[in-house]
Amino acid sequence: MDAETTESFQSLDPATGEIVGEHPVHGKEAVDAAIERARGAAAWWADLGWKERRIRLLNIKGALTRSLNRVATLIHRETGKPIEDAQLEVVLAITHLDWAARKAEKVLGPRRVPSGLLSVNQKAILEYQPLGVVGVIGPWNYPLFTPVGSIGYALAAGNAVVCKPSEYTPGVATLFAEMVASVVPEQPILQVVTGFGETGAALAGGAVDKIAFTGSTPTARKVMAACAERLTPIVAECGGKDAFIVDADADVEAAAEAALWGAMSNAGQTCTGVERVYVVDSVYETFVDRLAEQARVLRPGEDRGASYGPITMPGQLDIIKRHIDDAVAQGGRAIVGGPASVKEPYVEPVILLDVPEDSSAVCEETFGPTITVHRVQSLEEAVTRANASRYALAGAIFSGSRSAAMNAARRLRGGMTSINAVIAFAAVPSLPFGGVGDSGFGRIHGADGLREFARAKSITRQRFSAMNLTSFKRTDKDMARALQLVNLLHGRRYK
Numbered sequence: 001m002d003a004e005t006t007e008s009f010q011s012l013d014p015a016t017g018e019i020v021g022e023h024p025v026h027g028k029e030a031v032d033a034a035i036e037r038a039r040g041a042a043a044w045w046a047d048l049g050w051k052e053r054r055i056r057l058l059n060i061k062g063a064l065t066r067s068l069n070r071v072a073t074l075i076h077r078e079t080g081k082p083i084e085d086a087q088l089e090v091v092l093a094i095t096h097l098d099w100a101a102r103k104a105e106k107v108l109g110p111r112r113v114p115s116g117l118l119s120v121n122q123k124a125i126l127e128y129q130p131l132g133v134v135g136v137i138g139p140w141n142y143p144l145f146t147p148v149g150s151i152g153y154a155l156a157a158g159n160a161v162v163c164k165p166s167e168y169t170p171g172v173a174t175l176f177a178e179m180v181a182s183v184v185p186e187q188p189i190l191q192v193v194t195g196f197g198e199t200g201a202a203l204a205g206g207a208v209d210k211i212a213f214t215g216s217t218p219t220a221r222k223v224m225a226a227c228a229e230r231l232t233p234i235v236a237e238c239g240g241k242d243a244f245i246v247d248a249d250a251d252v253e254a255a256a257e258a259a260l261w262g263a264m265s266n267a268g269q270t271c272t273g274v275e276r277v278y279v280v281d282s283v284y285e286t287f288v289d290r291l292a293e294q295a296r297v298l299r300p301g302e303d304r305g306a307s308y309g310p311i312t313m314p315g316q317l318d319i320i321k322r323h324i325d326d327a328v329a330q331g332g333r334a335i336v337g338g339p340a341s342v343k344e345p346y347v348e349p350v351i352l353l354d355v356p357e358d359s360s361a362v363c364e365e366t367f368g369p370t371i372t373v374h375r376v377q378s379l380e381e382a383v384t385r386a387n388a389s390r391y392a393l394a395g396a397i398f399s400g401s402r403s404a405a406m407n408a409a410r411r412l413r414g415g416m417t418s419i420n421a422v423i424a425f426a427a428v429p430s431l432p433f434g435g436v437g438d439s440g441f442g443r444i445h446g447a448d449g450l451r452e453f454a455r456a457k458s459i460t461r462q463r464f465s466a467m468n469l470t471s472f473k474r475t476d477k478d479m480a481r482a483l484q485l486v487n488l489l490h491g492r493r494y495k
Helices: 028-065 067-081 083-108 145-158 168-182 199-206 217-228 251-268 283-294 317-330 379-386 402-411 445-453 476-490
Strands: 008-012 019-024 111-113 123-129 133-137 160-164 190-192 210-215 234-237 243-245 274-280 333-334 350-353 368-378 394-398 416-419 454-462
Touching: 008 028, 008 368, 008 402, 008 476, 019 067, 019 168, 028 067, 028 083, 028 123, 028 145, 028 160, 028 190, 028 199, 028 217, 067 168, 083 145, 083 445, 133 145, 133 199, 133 234, 145 160, 145 210, 145 394, 145 445, 160 168, 160 199, 168 333, 168 379, 199 210, 199 217, 210 217, 234 333, 251 274, 274 283, 274 379, 283 333, 283 350, 283 368, 283 379, 317 333, 317 350, 317 368, 368 379, 379 402, 394 402, 402 416, 445 454
Parallel strands: 133 160, 133 210, 160 190, 210 234, 243 274, 243 394, 274 368, 350 368, 394 416
Antiparallel strands: 008 019, 111 123, 123 454, 333 350
């Protein structure tokens, strides 16, 4: 692909501005060529069968594990996040690769399903077959973990993948693809195309069998429009405005610690990060004091002692500042930080109180180290206000009552909820991950994530002759027996 491309671009360390790497800008011709190569690789990969794919995927996992620090260092340099956070990201990717490799056959492999009495002479088999070529458009905030949530599961399901990473973090995807190629040199089961929006558009509009997209809601709409030309299905994981609820009987100290991590880690650049906190009145003051106390000791920077790094995408700084300014202009109070906290490329911690629900700081995704805290009278009110957002990705509830927390968790609109923890679901490979509303649709991770990259195939095989209902030689006796059986099975009254 590089030979076809003369234009290139550089990835930069957002903290220092130093050049991290140089990558080609792949146009439509190069993207189409990659998809065509992937088509052949997909056929070969699918024909290997479950066992051989599992062995190779586990060896990819092993190669990634042995290169953990090397990969984490590159993540650190391209995103600016602390090296320990980058290492944790690699660990999560390893965990998900392992689960997908080991569980794919059990979830997707052929299995017999009940035929029912009316079709007792038929053996019914359900299996899931690969789609073919999956296009993955990845984000910059978790440049390994998030794409692997699609890449690993798509490969485990028997597909080949063409990945377009963010232009801010192309090196991470390129390095991972090199590892995959070193383990599976026979065919290009994972290829990376780099560039800007035009490259992503070429992939979305190309001859792929599915697109897995992670990014903003407006961009998701553009990707969907491109996919519509070919009726290409898409799984979209978009933004969030996740709520964190603190009940009256919660462990306030633990809740404050978790909310702070959920809001400030990775400089707040997490789609499932905490942006809104609703606290029951009786513990509100205590919670706010604990949260502010812990937030004041956090410090952004590029050194090993920094709590979090810079804002990776420079344009996000304007959005963060606009949200803080709007919150204060509408009567909100900044008890930690404030408008002056935005100091390019960093944003110091900001905690806002008394912010109106219609403020952009509450309604729109901020994607920075800011948090709004709201007083509510009850858990019920907290759930109602949390659900008022057009975003519905994830959330968290802290409560001393297991039943109350479970009930509230089920009623929170969104794909995932953690109880007495924050973002815990992301570390559980068996749990599906995704949102509803403006947060997207479809699921990665877990059994649902494997099925997302496969098509159901139903097969019946007649074992013996029975009632001859689907033939022009059907007799009155055959039909009478069928109607008698249906009446017996389904005609009763239920109380």
